[in-house]
Amino acid sequence: MTTFLGLPVHAPRGVGHLRGDEPFPDAARKALANTQLRRNIGHATATIRAKRAAVVAELDDWEQLRLAGEAIKTATMLRLDDHLEQLERRVTERGGTVHWARDANEANEIVTRLVQATGESEVVKVKSMATQEIGLNEALEEAGIAAFETDLAELIVQLGHDKPSHILVPAIHRNRSEIREIFLREMAGVDPELTDDPRRLAMAARAYLRRKFLSTKVGISGANFAVAETGTMVVLESEGNGRMCLTLPETLITVMGIEKLVPTWTDLEVFLQLLPRSSTGERMNPYTSAWGGAHTLDDGSPDGPRDFHLVLLDNGRTATLADEVGRQVLNCIKCSACMNVCPVYERTGGHAYGSVYPGPIGAVLSPQLTGVEDNASLPYASSLCGACFDACPVRIDIPSVLVHLRAQHVEEQKTARRLPTPEAVAMAAASWTMSTPKRFAAAEKASRAARVLGGKKGRISTLPPPLSGWSGSRDAPVPPKETFREWWARTRDVPS
Amino acid sequence: MRIALFVTCLADGLFPDVGKATVTLLERLGHEVVFPAAQTCCGQMHINTGYQADALPLVRHHTEVFAPYDVVVAPSGSCVGSVRHQHAMVARRHDDELLATRADEVAAKTYELSELLVDVLGVEDVGAYFPHRVTYHPTCHSLRLLRVDDKPLRLLRKVRGLDLVDLPDADQCCGFGGTFAVKNADTSTAMLADKMRNVLDTQAEVATAGDSSCLMHIGGGLSRLRAGTRTLHLAEILASTDEAAP
Amino acid sequence: MSATGSTDAAKEEILQRIRSALGSRPAAEPAPRDYRRAGAEAPGSSALLDLFEDRLVDYKATVHRTTSDHVGDTVRSVIATLLPQGGSVLAASALPDEWLPEVTRDTGFTARELDQFAGVVTACAAAAAQTGTIVLDGSPDQGRRAITLVPDLHVCVVRAEQVVETVPELLSRLDPTRPLTFISGPSATSDIELQRVEGVHGPRTLAVVLVTP
Numbered sequence: 036m037t038t039f040l041g042l043p044v045h046a047p048r049g050v051g052h053l054r055g056d057e058p059f060p061d062a063a064r065k066a067l068a069n070t071q072l073r074r075n076i077g078h079a080t081a082t083i084r085a086k087r088a089a090v091v092a093e094l095d096d097w098e099q100l101r102l103a104g105e106a107i108k109t110a111t112m113l114r115l116d117d118h119l120e121q122l123e124r125r126v127t128e129r130g131g132t133v134h135w136a137r138d139a140n141e142a143n144e145i146v147t148r149l150v151q152a153t154g155e156s157e158v159v160k161v162k163s164m165a166t167q168e169i170g171l172n173e174a175l176e177e178a179g180i181a182a183f184e185t186d187l188a189e190l191i192v193q194l195g196h197d198k199p200s201h202i203l204v205p206a207i208h209r210n211r212s213e214i215r216e217i218f219l220r221e222m223a224g225v226d227p228e229l230t231d232d233p234r235r236l237a238m239a240a241r242a243y244l245r246r247k248f249l250s251t252k253v254g255i256s257g258a259n260f261a262v263a264e265t266g267t268m269v270v271l272e273s274e275g276n277g278r279m280c281l282t283l284p285e286t287l288i289t290v291m292g293i294e295k296l297v298p299t300w301t302d303l304e305v306f307l308q309l310l311p312r313s314s315t316g317e318r319m320n321p322y323t324s325a326w327g328g329a330h331t332l333d334d335g336s337p338d339g340p341r342d343f344h345l346v347l348l349d350n351g352r353t354a355t356l357a358d359e360v361g362r363q364v365l366n367c368i369k370c371s372a373c374m375n376v377c378p379v380y381e382r383t384g385g386h387a388y389g390s391v392y393p394g395p396i397g398a399v400l401s402p403q404l405t406g407v408e409d410n411a412s413l414p415y416a417s418s419l420c421g422a423c424f425d426a427c428p429v430r431i432d433i434p435s436v437l438v439h440l441r442a443q444h445v446e447e448q449k450t451a452r453r454l455p456t457p458e459a460v461a462m463a464a465a466s467w468t469m470s471t472p473k474r475f476a477a478a479e480k481a482s483r484a485a486r487v488l489g490g491k492k493g494r495i496s497t498l499p500p501p502l503s504g505w506s507g508s509r510d511a512p513v514p515p516k517e518t519f520r521e522w523w524a525r526t527r528d529v530p531s
Numbered sequence: 532m533r534i535a536l537f538v539t540c541l542a543d544g545l546f547p548d549v550g551k552a553t554v555t556l557l558e559r560l561g562h563e564v565v566f567p568a569a570q571t572c573c574g575q576m577h578i579n580t581g582y583q584a585d586a587l588p589l590v591r592h593h594t595e596v597f598a599p600y601d602v603v604v605a606p607s608g609s610c611v612g613s614v615r616h617q618h619a620m621v622a623r624r625h626d627d628e629l630l631a632t633r634a635d636e637v638a639a640k641t642y643e644l645s646e647l648l649v650d651v652l653g654v655e656d657v658g659a660y661f662p663h664r665v666t667y668h669p670t671c672h673s674l675r676l677l678r679v680d681d682k683p684l685r686l687l688r689k690v691r692g693l694d695l696v697d698l699p700d701a702d703q704c705c706g707f708g709g710t711f712a713v714k715n716a717d718t719s720t721a722m723l724a725d726k727m728r729n730v731l732d733t734q735a736e737v738a739t740a741g742d743s744s745c746l747m748h749i750g751g752g753l754s755r756l757r758a759g760t761r762t763l764h765l766a767e768i769l770a771s772t773d774e775a776a777p
Numbered sequence: 778m779s780a781t782g783s784t785d786a787a788k789e790e791i792l793q794r795i796r797s798a799l800g801s802r803p804a805a806e807p808a809p810r811d812y813r814r815a816g817a818e819a820p821g822s823s824a825l826l827d828l829f830e831d832r833l834v835d836y837k838a839t840v841h842r843t844t845s846d847h848v849g850d851t852v853r854s855v856i857a858t859l860l861p862q863g864g865s866v867l868a869a870s871a872l873p874d875e876w877l878p879e880v881t882r883d884t885g886f887t888a889r890e891l892d893q894f895a896g897v898v899t900a901c902a903a904a905a906a907q908t909g910t911i912v913l914d915g916s917p918d919q920g921r922r923a924i925t926l927v928p929d930l931h932v933c934v935v936r937a938e939q940v941v942e943t944v945p946e947l948l949s950r951l952d953p954t955r956p957l958t959f960i961s962g963p964s965a966t967s968d969i970e971l972q973r974v975e976g977v978h979g980p981r982t983l984a985v986v987l988v989t990p
Contacts, residue, residue: 043798059715060714060716086971094813100812103812106808113804114802116795119795135787145784214969233969237969249927273967273977275977279978304949308812311908317961319905320961321965325958337921338915338922354798382722415710418704418708418722419579438581442578442624444581463582466577466586470592472571479543482544496755507716507720510754512751518543522550
């Protein structure tokens with residue numbers, strides 16, 4: 036066991052899916068060239084944006100709900116230890132078992148041991164960000180346990196040997212004909228006459244999974260919320276696969292990030308309004324399940340799994356909590372509204388972010404879970420347009436956290452490197468120049484030399500690196516003969 | 532009213548006509564414009580790129596330069612956004628609570644041009660004449676940081692001769708984002724391509740906005756295409772009259 | 778389980794990390810609660826029932842109004858319409874006898890046995906009009922969760938006075954220590970090109986029998 040030294044502990048390397056193989060700009064370049072992907076994602080995000088806008092407009096107290104959601108989550112984080120201990124007590128009283136996992140490896144070990152203890156070699160899973168984050172399926176596979184994803188989109192991703200690209204609609208990057216091809220190729224016993232009609236595809240998944248649901252003895256889930264005062268776990272879903280996994284197996288294992296708590300049952304009245312409208316654009320999702328430990332009904336008969344295990348996961352969340360600006364990201368209820376409004380996500384899709392958490396929220400969450408140096412390009416993967424804040428149901432100020440993480444990255448670079456980066460040199464020089472008007476005016480005069488680049492065209496079409504990134508697709512303006520301050524001095528005759 | 536002009540470093544060095552138009556417009560409306568010659572830059576590029584330590588002297592300088600004035604105007608939603616939402620933050624990051632307080636005081640009297648005209652001066656018809664087909668792009672920071680809402684449109688609707696056409700998907704970012712345009716040039720260009728398509732679909736002769744930076748981006752793309760649409764700052768249109776047109 | 782020892786150490790360490798992260802434990806602002814908690818309409822009022830029906834139909838449930846004297850007849854006719862080919866129907870163990878005395882009561886069938894039933898009839902615990910949501914809480918007239926999940930048709934009897942307007946009112950009527958299932962329309966997916974398809978793994982048809990006194 037390691038001794039705790041009080042330093043933030045990030046999610047470990049070598050396990051799970053929080054780090055990409057290449058920096059965002061490189062991954063984005065490839066994604067941008069995939070016209071099919073851009074069409075699919077453009078269509079899907081536009082559709083869901085319109086649905087969300089319509090159901091949000093139905094509520095005249097939407098802003099009050101957002102403010103309440105923000106305040107409840109903020110307060111929860113400031114007493115997270117107390118709430119977690121209360122949750123553990125309540126779940127235990129209700130017949131469940133609570134496990135604590137410092138990181139992905141520990142969580143994977145706990146879940147693997149729990150499954151092994153049942154003697155089963157197959158589990159059914161309901162879509163869960165936490166288990167994707169820690170790479171649970173891979174860990175189970177190494178132990179000889181097959182995990183079946185049961186959410187339709189997760190099934191498409193799993194059968195396609197693919198990665199999810201959106202936290203709510205993980206197969207958003209696939210269109211109907213691609214999905215048909217995957218099913219025909221990978222789904223055992225599928226009707227060879229299968230068409231690309233979404234209804235036919237969904238029915239093929241129903242038939243394929245029903246056998247699993249009726250026979251599998253272990254279910255694995257995440258949780259959207261856990262209520263500390265009552266020990267109630269809450270999962271929102273649409274298809275009924277969640278209810279199947281939460282109800283039919285004999286053993287249920289839920290893996291949940293420690294930040295997913297709300298203190299009271301009453302608090303849920305806010306989030307059960309914010310989440311469905313923000314995520315799927317519905318007034319309410321078709322199914323929400325709430326349960327505690329192992330349930331027995333009034334007549335003494337059992338209802339649902341006999342054994343319930345809750346695994347509480349840190350994996351970099353306490354490190355995020357340690358950052359006073361960045362901790363608001365833990366308030367996230369994983370609705371994905373920010374992705375659907377993000378102009379960057381809409382064009383690159385989710386894979387370019389490299390982490391299971393894509394889009395604006397991923398750009399502020401992944402670097403905090405891993406430490407900013409392991410995801411250093413993500414805080415820059417935004418034009419800071421601010422659409423994400425407006426869409427966020429708990430008012431996370433994503434643009435400000437992006438700017439904060441950029442500063443953290445620059446400061447860490449400064450400490451870590453003997454020589455400053457060329458960018459740091461340029462920024463320091465610009466700061467030196469701009470801190471006095473005299474130097475600034477002199478620099479403006481000097482930049483006039485660039486007029487020669489414009490030639491007779493009156494525009495500049497090529498610039499040296501790194502500014503070639505600009506001139507690759509846009510002309511640059513030619514500096515004028517006279518700056519504003521020179522004009523003012525010449526015409527207004529003010530004493531300098 | 533005596534109004535201090537924060538012209539912004541971009542307008543000063545690259546787009547002086549925007550500064551001149553702001554002066555012309557406000558003087559035509561009967562106000563006195565002063566130009567504190569010591570001003571330089573708000574430091575937004577430094578802050579948004581992560582160089583807050585380098586931004587600190589710029590924030591301090593800006594605060595000192597503009598503290599003596601009652602009303603400050605800038606022809607930029609983005610720079611006003613930085614003054615209002617970032618200056619105190621930079622000061623606090625460096626534990627300078629005094630500077631943070633003073634920066635907030637300056638921020639409270641700093642206005643973007645359309646805010647100054649509509650909210651402070653109470654004017655929508657500024658007496659401009661601009662007989663052209665125009666489309667308006669609401670820049671992200673004016674829209675979502677300053678919440679200028681439809682103020683620029685209200686001003687444009689009162690301009691004689693102006694044929695205002697709606698820009699499809701107007702509230703979508705043009706892809707500029709400061710150093711984003713260079714660090715993520717490909718994604719930025721993809722965003723710009725859609726913005727240009729929407730601008731060209733309007734068949735406007737002029738695309739306008741309240742930020743020279745976004746206009747430099749959109750205009751740089753349109754110029755590369757040799758498209759028949761030019762960009763002009765909102766101030767330039769509002770300053771335009773029968774006698775003097777940009 | 779052998780994990781107990783290490784999980785205790787893990788618990789202590791995570792709690793320590795949280796305390797260290799929070800430092801001086803700043804006090805939190807109380808949450809503002811000025812959103813709408815109570816509805817404008819009284820539970821069971823005719824305006825609410827209309828809204829409830831509208832929202833259910835919007836999410837592709839069918840709604841069948843009846844009065845308390847005719848629940849059994851209405852349920853029978855709904856089943857006859859929605860299961861034209863017949864098929865066996867199950868009811869929650871303590872569904873009121875006067876509703877459907879002839880229907881098989883749940884006696885703890887296995888999942889595979891439940892799969893042989895074409896439909897199930899239950900009552901409900903509470904409902905919210907604004908979102909078209911029905912909640913089951915495992916009471917004897919609603920049964921364990923599996924019976925309303927595996928059969929393909931769910932006929933749910935909702936009494937008018939159980940229908941409130943808002944989500945906060947709905948939650949205040951529920952006991953969070955019971956197993957709860959919130960149902961808003963039949964199961965659905967939008968995973969393929971964001972096109973909504975009703976009926977995936979849960980009952981593909983939801984019929985609501987709405988009973989006024």
